[in-house]
Amino acid sequence: SGFNERCAQCSEVNWGLTDGGRFYCRSCHNVTERTREVVNTDFITNSRVQKISKGLRKQKKTDGGCEWYVCEAFQLVLKKQAEALEALGVCPQMKDGILYNFWRCYLQKSKQAYCNRPSGETGKALSVCESSTDVESEPERPSFLHLLSLSESEGDLQTDCSFASSMSKVSESTSVYSGSVDGSLYLMKNQKEKLRMTMPMTLSFCYMALLWSREPITLSELLRFVAEGHIPYLNVFQHFPEKMNLCGVDLKIFCVESWPVYEEVYNKMLELAAFLDLPRFPEITDSCFLHPDMLCIKYLMEANLPDELHIWTCRVVKKIGIGEVDFLTLVPGNKSTRKVKYDILAAAVIVVVLKLLFLLDDHYEWLLSDFAEERNKNNKEGGLYFEFKKWYKVVKHSLDVEQKKLDEERAKYLWRCEKPLFYSVKNKSKVLKRRQMVVSLQSQFGKLSGSVQRAEKPNPSSFQLSWSEENTDGSCFHGHSLKGILQEKRGLLTAMNPDYWLCTVKLCNEKLCGHLAHYREVDFPQSYHFVLRLFSFLLRIQPSYIHDEVCMIEHKLFNKKLYKKLKYNTVLRK
Amino acid sequence: SSHEHKLNFTKSKEVCLSYIQDAMLQKQWKRAAEFLTSYVEALEKDYSREPIGPSEMIWRIGTEILCHHSHSSMREFNCFIEQMKTLGIKRYLKVCLEHVFHLLCNGQTDEAYQNLSLAESWRFGEQAAIQDKEMKLIRAYRGLLDYHSWSKQKNILLEHGLDGFADLSVEQEMHSSFRKAAVNLKEIIKIPGVWDLFVKCYVDLLEFYGDHNEAHQVLNEYAYNSKFPANPNAHVYLYQFLKRHGESKKSLVSALKILHDIAPSHELMIDFNTMLQKSKKRKKRRLGLEVIFAALDYAGWKENAKAWSCLARQVKQIVISDKHLDWIKQEWNCRKDWWPAFHFSRYLAKRNWQENKSLSYEKALVAGILLGKDCKYFKYVSHQGCKAQVKRFRMLKKFVNRHNPVYLRICS
Numbered sequence: 001s002g003f004n005e006r007c008a009q010c011s012e013v014n015w016g017l018t019d020g021g022r023f024y025c026r027s028c029h030n031v032t033e034r035t036r037e038v039v040n041t042d043f044i045t046n047s048r049v050q051k052i053s054k055g056l057r058k059q060k061k062t063d064g065g066c067e068w069y070v071c072e073a074f075q076l077v078l079k080k081q082a083e084a085l086e087a088l089g090v091c092p093q094m095k096d097g098i099l100y101n102f103w104r105c106y107l108q109k110s111k112q113a114y115c116n117r118p119s120g121e122t123g124k125a126l127s128v129c130e131s132s133t134d135v136e137s138e139p140e141r142p143s144f145l146h147l148l149s150l151s152e153s154e155g156d157l158q159t160d161c162s163f164a165s166s167m168s169k170v171s172e173s174t175s176v177y178s179g180s181v182d183g184s185l186y187l188m189k190n191q192k193e194k195l196r197m198t199m200p201m202t203l204s205f206c207y208m209a210l211l212w213s214r215e216p217i218t219l220s221e222l223l224r225f226v227a228e229g230h231i232p233y234l235n236v237f238q239h240f241p242e243k244m245n246l247c248g249v250d251l252k253i254f255c256v257e258s259w260p261v262y263e264e265v266y267n268k269m270l271e272l273a274a275f276l277d278l279p280r281f282p283e284i285t286d287s288c289f290l291h292p293d294m295l296c297i298k299y300l301m302e303a304n305l306p307d308e309l310h311i312w313t314c315r316v317v318k319k320i321g322i323g324e325v326d327f328l329t330l331v332p333g334n335k336s337t338r339k340v341k342y343d344i345l346a347a348a349v350i351v352v353v354l355k356l357l358f359l360l361d362d363h364y365e366w367l368l369s370d371f372a373e374e375r376n377k378n379n380k381e382g383g384l385y386f387e388f389k390k391w392y393k394v395v396k397h398s399l400d401v402e403q404k405k406l407d408e409e410r411a412k413y414l415w416r417c418e419k420p421l422f423y424s425v426k427n428k429s430k431v432l433k434r435r436q437m438v439v440s441l442q443s444q445f446g447k448l449s450g451s452v453q454r455a456e457k458p459n460p461s462s463f464q465l466s467w468s469e470e471n472t473d474g475s476c477f478h479g480h481s482l483k484g485i486l487q488e489k490r491g492l493l494t495a496m497n498p499d500y501w502l503c504t505v506k507l508c509n510e511k512l513c514g515h516l517a518h519y520r521e522v523d524f525p526q527s528y529h530f531v532l533r534l535f536s537f538l539l540r541i542q543p544s545y546i547h548d549e550v551c552m553i554e555h556k557l558f559n560k561k562l563y564k565k566l567k568y569n570t571v572l573r574k
Numbered sequence: 575s576s577h578e579h580k581l582n583f584t585k586s587k588e589v590c591l592s593y594i595q596d597a598m599l600q601k602q603w604k605r606a607a608e609f610l611t612s613y614v615e616a617l618e619k620d621y622s623r624e625p626i627g628p629s630e631m632i633w634r635i636g637t638e639i640l641c642h643h644s645h646s647s648m649r650e651f652n653c654f655i656e657q658m659k660t661l662g663i664k665r666y667l668k669v670c671l672e673h674v675f676h677l678l679c680n681g682q683t684d685e686a687y688q689n690l691s692l693a694e695s696w697r698f699g700e701q702a703a704i705q706d707k708e709m710k711l712i713r714a715y716r717g718l719l720d721y722h723s724w725s726k727q728k729n730i731l732l733e734h735g736l737d738g739f740a741d742l743s744v745e746q747e748m749h750s751s752f753r754k755a756a757v758n759l760k761e762i763i764k765i766p767g768v769w770d771l772f773v774k775c776y777v778d779l780l781e782f783y784g785d786h787n788e789a790h791q792v793l794n795e796y797a798y799n800s801k802f803p804a805n806p807n808a809h810v811y812l813y814q815f816l817k818r819h820g821e822s823k824k825s826l827v828s829a830l831k832i833l834h835d836i837a838p839s840h841e842l843m844i845d846f847n848t849m850l851q852k853s854k855k856r857k858k859r860r861l862g863l864e865v866i867f868a869a870l871d872y873a874g875w876k877e878n879a880k881a882w883s884c885l886a887r888q889v890k891q892i893v894i895s896d897k898h899l900d901w902i903k904q905e906w907n908c909r910k911d912w913w914p915a916f917h918f919s920r921y922l923a924k925r926n927w928q929e930n931k932s933l934s935y936e937k938a939l940v941a942g943i944l945l946g947k948d949c950k951y952f953k954y955v956s957h958q959g960c961k962a963q964v965k966r967f968r969m970l971k972k973f974v975n976r977h978n979p980v981y982l983r984i985c986s
Contacts, residue, residue: 028699257584258580410589411586411590411592411612412590412593413586416615434618440657441611441614442611442614448603449605450604
């Protein structure tokens with residue numbers, strides 16, 4: 001079916017229609033005698049749209065595909081992502097109980113404003129609601145907790161597609177080509193509905209579910225697993241069933257052309273939580289992985305810093321109250337509290353502690369290191385004193401190596417997959433030809449790459465840098481002592497360093513410019529930049545985000561002094 | 575917050591490209607191939623708005639890698655190029671042409687010829703018309719290869735001719751090659767440009783078949799048509815042609831005069847000076863002196879004994895005749911500030927004496943006349959020469975001493 005004959009002149013299959021209704025070859029302009037009536041109307045791209053407007057549903061199309069809605073596809077994506085998380089060790093509860101219910105809740109709430117309804121027609125509630133809950137449909141929105149309390153094994157996520165059939169008729173105004181039934185509607189800007197589903201948002205869903213279940217995965221880790229390919233994201237449509245045909249504007253929705261950014265995913269998650277009217281999240285207490293005291297342990301280990309620093313991070317956390325349950329627990333919709341980014345917060349605490357103990361002004365830390373070195377020479381027995389210089393050398397070397405590897409991997413990253421997508425049937429052959437050529441060239445030059453074979457995905461690991469105390473080369477600093485840089489004052493151990501420099505005296509208004517401060521490498525000491533760079537690598541975010549958190553912590557820590565200073569200034573003016 | 579660090583497809587490929595570039599600059603072909611493998615999927619995205627799209631990048635980079643990589647073969651290269659031809663219709667003929675160059679560089683003349691013929695017969699709507707320039711070049715190179723065939727066939731015939739064995743088919747082929755070559759070569763040299771090789775071949779053909787007029791016409795056009803860029807070779811070819819055909823001294827001189835104007839350091843300046851020195855006309859002899867002085871202004875001529883002997887001969891002749899000393903004076907005027915250090919330093923005297931006695935002899939004569947018998951160069955060389963008891967140096971010493979007043983007159 002369809003005019004798929006090869007052109008007699010140039011063997012291409014690339015036909016167009018002349019005004020006279022004859023077929024002509026676009027490649028060589030050879031005009032045939034075949035006219036339109038002879039050909040099956042499936043060839044014409046508008047035919048699918050005409051079918052939709054007639055309200056045909058669930059009818060198998062002649063090309064063997066089935067009708068599907070964008071939401072079904074996203075549901076599939078979420079399912080795949082959840083399964084991957086489960087494979088990484090996340091408890092099944094997260095997927096079946098929490099994520100599933102979040103999604104249901106979202107569907108219900110968003111369907112209110114989801115599609116254009118001709119006036120007069122009342123929206124039907126989803127059959128999901130009807131069959132599995134006895135909650136009233138609109139305008140009463142069921143509460144999320146109510147949903148949660150219902151049986152959690154209400155069918156597998158995938159088979160619960162029955163909501164699709166009771167969806168209202170799609171408006172006849174669709175004239176945009178898509179494989180899905182409602183792809184074009186999806187992309188139409190509709191002010192009423194703000195939270196239209198996107199690919200990055202699937203990660204927001206995942207993170208939200210992870211946070212709710214207090215799983216030991218931070219957002220930066222989640223995104224790293226995505227980038228490493230352990231969680232489906234790029235080319236996730238490969239997992240869609242054969243019959244689900246993606247084309248036209250579906251590509252805009254499901255074809256990802258960029259990696260999700262921490263800020264984006266995080267902010268969407270907050271929006272989502274508010275949109276779903278979620279209540280206060282389960283509490284983050286000091287036994288939770290996400291609590292700064294716990295995360296600091298992890299990051300201190302990864303940064304190859306002495307365990308003794310943990311006492312200091314705990315002290316800072318306690319002093320400024322960022323270990324409090326109320327501070328750490330997410331309350332959606334509450335605009336007054338600053339939302340917590342657990343990973344960045346913990347990293348920033350460590351940076352502040354390093355500044356407290358070592359000053360990090362490109363001078364003092366090296367001095368301290370020299371003293372420690374002297375002591376280490378003379379002190380043959382007992383533990384080693386921590387030498388900043390040695391630590392810097394060791395960690396910098398590893399960091400440079402890993403960063404270089406990461407940069408190269410990113411440069412070599414393959415975005416396309418074996419299942420190429422094409423916008424329409426028209427450019428299918430072109431896309432397939434291109435794909436063929438790409439595969440052929442990859443094979444040819446791949447052979448010339450020498451022994452370098454594309455390595456298998458590395459096993460997902462929580463630690464990117466690891467240091468072993470068993471190494472005799474002294475490259476592990478976990479057990480080193482901070483004695484050299486501390487002194488006793490009135491029974492308390494304090495830092496020998498009496499000074500501290502603030503990253504910024506005045507914080508910016510985050511709501512106006514998006515940041516608390518504006519980090520420029522040249523404005524700060526190199527040691528400080530190094531430390532930021534280290535955590536920037538571990539968390540895969542820009543140093544400026546960590547810098548923001550450091551500023552925030554510093555302002556809390558030195559609040560009184562700053563306040564005094566301001567007060568003093570105003571007194572002077574008077 | 576801004577997401578300028580957001581890693582997307584486009585940026586990712588840009589970064590990949592910079593890695594390829596670095597690897598290529600450091601001649602790390604394996605590494606370049608590794609990154610190119612990742613880059614090629616850029617073909618699957620539409621870059622139609624960029625000036626240089628991925629398909630052109632891949633063609634050029636891939637070509638470089640395949641040329642230099644130790645494990646790649648011509649077969650692989652050809653296979654790659656065939657794929658590249660299908661990638662960019664707008665570049666089709668250019669790719670064909672460059673492919674042909676590579677084949678020629680690798681001695682695969684037959685394959686090159688086949689490719690040229692194929693390319694010549696290519697039709698693709700209006701594209702062939704748009705790529706008109708490349709098409710002309712393709713025809714021109716085919717003409718060149720036809721000439722090459724003709725040349726081979728001619729040599730075969732000449733050899734066999736000596737044996738008394740005439741091969742009719744080879745002769746027919748030869749004439750056929752001539753016709754094919756002539757048509758295309760004639761066409762390309764009409765276009766203003768530098769077509770040295772094509773002109774030479776075409777002229778060779780014409781001369782063989784006795785069409786001297788046409789050959790002369792072609793060379794004249796090539797040398798004198800102002801639309802063509804100034805090209806010393808054009809004049810050289812014309813000069814050589816005129817010489818071959820025993821043309822008048824006058825025509826030879828006018829051909830070389832222009833060469834002197836545009837390339838005063840050309841090697842033919844020796845011939846030119848020799849010709850001019852012998853002339854009866856004063857103007858010509860004057861020109862000769864100018865020509866040889868100008869040539870020796872160039873560093874590449876410093877140790878050219880022949881050139882120095884020309885100058886020495888002429889200077890000597892002028893000095894002996896005691897006429898036209900003002901010529902020497904005029905030429906020397908603008909050179910007296912820098913020639914002494916440039917040609918006649920003590921260091922050079924020593925070196926010239928050690929390395930090339932004839933050279934030092936000629937130079938010493940010139941130095942002696944221009945700078946007087948007390949100049950460093952002359953003193954050293956003549957002293958060395960007399961010490962070594964070489965006759966001509968003794969003669970030289972006497973000559974310069976005798977004519978020392980000349981120096982004084984030149985100086986004033």
